[in-house]
Amino acid sequence: MNANTNSASWRTPLIILTVGCVxxxxxxxxxHTAGLFLQPMTxxxxxxxxxxxFAIALQNLVWGLASPFAGALADRHGAGRTVVGAAVLYVIGLVLMSQAASPLAxxxxxxxxxxxxxxxxxFAVIMGVIGRHTTPEKRSLALGIASAGGSFGQFAVLPIGQALITAYGWQSALVLLACGVGLIAPLAYAMADGHKPAAGGGQSIAQALHEAGGQKSFHYLFWGYFVCGFQTAFIMLHLPSFLVDGGLTANVGMTAVALIGLFNIFGSFLFGWAGGRGSKKDLLVVIYxxxxxxxxxFMLVPLSTASAWIFAAVMGILWxxxxxxxxxxxxxxxxxxYMSMLTGIVFLGHQLGSFLGAWLGGRIFDQTGSYDMAWIIAIVLSVLAALCSWPINEKPLARQAAA
Known part of the structure; x- marks a missing residue:
C-alpha cells in the first residue's frame, strides 16, 4: 500500500456519503430560502x-449550463477542487446579493x-463521487440518502432563514447564510477522492457524449427532468407568495416549503430504496x-392552512x-x-425547466394577477413527463454490459 493510498484510506464510502449529505x-x-426574500426585497x-x-430563473439556468462542465472537471481531476471553487463563488454571490441595488447587480x-x-x-458533482464509491446494488439507495440530505437542508435551513430575516433584516440574513455556505470549503477535502477512471475508462469525452446523444432514453431522461425542474422551481419560489395572496400568513408559507423538505427526506430515501429493487423508470412514471x-x-379544494400543508407533504414525498x-x-x-458529466447534462434539462418555472410564474402573475395559468401548465407538463418516462430502456448499453 503506497503513501497515497494510506493518506486517502479514511475516505470510506460511509464518510464520503455522510460528507456529501452535509x-x-x-x-x-x-x-431554497430564495422564496423567503421575494417579498421583502421587492x-x-x-x-x-x-x-x-428572473434573477432566480437565471440562477437555475446558469446552474444547469455549468453543471456538465463542473461534472467533467470532477470526472477528470476529482471533485475536491471543483467543490472548493464553487463554494467560494456561492459565498461571494450571497454577499453581493445582499448589497445589490439594481436589477442588473x-x-x-x-x-x-x-x-x-x-x-x-x-447533484452533478456530489452524486458522481458517491456513485463511484458504492456498489451497484447499493447505489440507488446511497443516491437516495444523498438526495435526502438536500431535502433536510430545505427543512432545516428555511426556518433559520426566516428567523434571520425577522431578527436582522434580509441583508444581514444573506451574509449570515453566506457564512454557512463557507463551511462547504473545508468539507470538500473528503470529496477529493483521487478519482480513477471506472470501467469504460478507454472511452473519450467526445465518444461518451456521442453515445449518450444517440440514445432515446437519454433524451427522455432530459425532458422528464425538465418538467421536474419547472414544477419544483415554480412551487419553491412562488408557493409562499401564492399562500399569502390567498389570505394566509407568511409563516404558513414558510412552513409549507419546510414541510416539502421534511417529507422529501422520506420520499428520497423511499424512492432510492425502491429504485434498487425495481424498475427506476416505472417509479418515475408514478412520481410524475x-x-x-x-x-x-390542490387547485380544486378551498385554500386553507390544512390544504396547503397537506399539499406540501404530498409534494415533498415526490419532490x-x-x-x-x-x-x-x-x-x-x-x-x-463519465457519470458526473452525463448527469450534469441531464440536470441541464432540469434547470432549463427551473428557469421557465421560476420566471414564468412571476411573469404570469404580473400579467394576470394570478398564478392559475402556471399551475395548469405544471399539471399538463407532469402528464407529459409521465408519458416520456414510460419508454426508457433501462438495460445497460452493450459496451457497458461487456465492461
Missing part, C-alpha cells in the same frame, strides 16, 4: 415579482455567481403522474425522488466513467 444540506438548504427596492423571479449576484456556485456543490393529481386537487432514480439510470445505462 454539503448538499448546506448548498440546497440556502438555495418591497424595499420597488421591484416587480418578475424582476426577482441582482442578476449577476443571485443569478450568475450563485448559479455557478450551485453547479459545483450539488401523482404530481399531476396532487396539483389538480426529489426523481434524483436517485434519474442519476441511477444514467449510471446503470452508461456506466460510471
Amino acid at each position: 454539503i448538499l444540506t448546506l448548498s440546497m438548504g440556502v438555495r 418591497m424595499d427596492h420597488g421591484w416587480s415579482r418578475e424582476t426577482f423571479s 441582482f442578476d449577476l449576484s443571485a443569478g450568475v455567481l450563485i448559479g455557478l456556485g450551485l453547479s459545483g456543490t450539488t 403522474a401523482v404530481r399531476a393529481v396532487a396539483i389538480l386537487i 426529489l425522488g426523481t434524483v436517485p432514480l434519474t442519476n441511477g439510470l444514467v449510471a446503470q445505462i452508461f456506466g460510471l466513467r
Whole structure:
C-alpha cells in the first residue's frame, strides 16, 4: 500500500456519503430560502415579482449550463477542487446579493455567481463521487440518502432563514447564510477522492457524449427532468407568495416549503430504496403522474392552512425522488466513467425547466394577477413527463454490459 493510498484510506464510502449529505444540506438548504426574500426585497427596492423571479430563473439556468462542465472537471481531476471553487463563488454571490441595488447587480449576484456556485456543490458533482464509491446494488439507495440530505437542508435551513430575516433584516440574513455556505470549503477535502477512471475508462469525452446523444432514453431522461425542474422551481419560489395572496400568513408559507423538505427526506430515501429493487423508470412514471393529481386537487379544494400543508407533504414525498432514480439510470445505462458529466447534462434539462418555472410564474402573475395559468401548465407538463418516462430502456448499453 503506497503513501497515497494510506493518506486517502479514511475516505470510506460511509464518510464520503455522510460528507456529501452535509454539503448538499448546506448548498440546497440556502438555495431554497430564495422564496423567503421575494417579498421583502421587492418591497424595499420597488421591484416587480418578475424582476426577482428572473434573477432566480437565471440562477437555475446558469446552474444547469455549468453543471456538465463542473461534472467533467470532477470526472477528470476529482471533485475536491471543483467543490472548493464553487463554494467560494456561492459565498461571494450571497454577499453581493445582499448589497445589490439594481436589477442588473441582482442578476449577476443571485443569478450568475450563485448559479455557478450551485453547479459545483450539488447533484452533478456530489452524486458522481458517491456513485463511484458504492456498489451497484447499493447505489440507488446511497443516491437516495444523498438526495435526502438536500431535502433536510430545505427543512432545516428555511426556518433559520426566516428567523434571520425577522431578527436582522434580509441583508444581514444573506451574509449570515453566506457564512454557512463557507463551511462547504473545508468539507470538500473528503470529496477529493483521487478519482480513477471506472470501467469504460478507454472511452473519450467526445465518444461518451456521442453515445449518450444517440440514445432515446437519454433524451427522455432530459425532458422528464425538465418538467421536474419547472414544477419544483415554480412551487419553491412562488408557493409562499401564492399562500399569502390567498389570505394566509407568511409563516404558513414558510412552513409549507419546510414541510416539502421534511417529507422529501422520506420520499428520497423511499424512492432510492425502491429504485434498487425495481424498475427506476416505472417509479418515475408514478412520481410524475401523482404530481399531476396532487396539483389538480390542490387547485380544486378551498385554500386553507390544512390544504396547503397537506399539499406540501404530498409534494415533498415526490419532490426529489426523481434524483436517485434519474442519476441511477444514467449510471446503470452508461456506466460510471463519465457519470458526473452525463448527469450534469441531464440536470441541464432540469434547470432549463427551473428557469421557465421560476420566471414564468412571476411573469404570469404580473400579467394576470394570478398564478392559475402556471399551475395548469405544471399539471399538463407532469402528464407529459409521465408519458416520456414510460419508454426508457433501462438495460445497460452493450459496451457497458461487456465492461
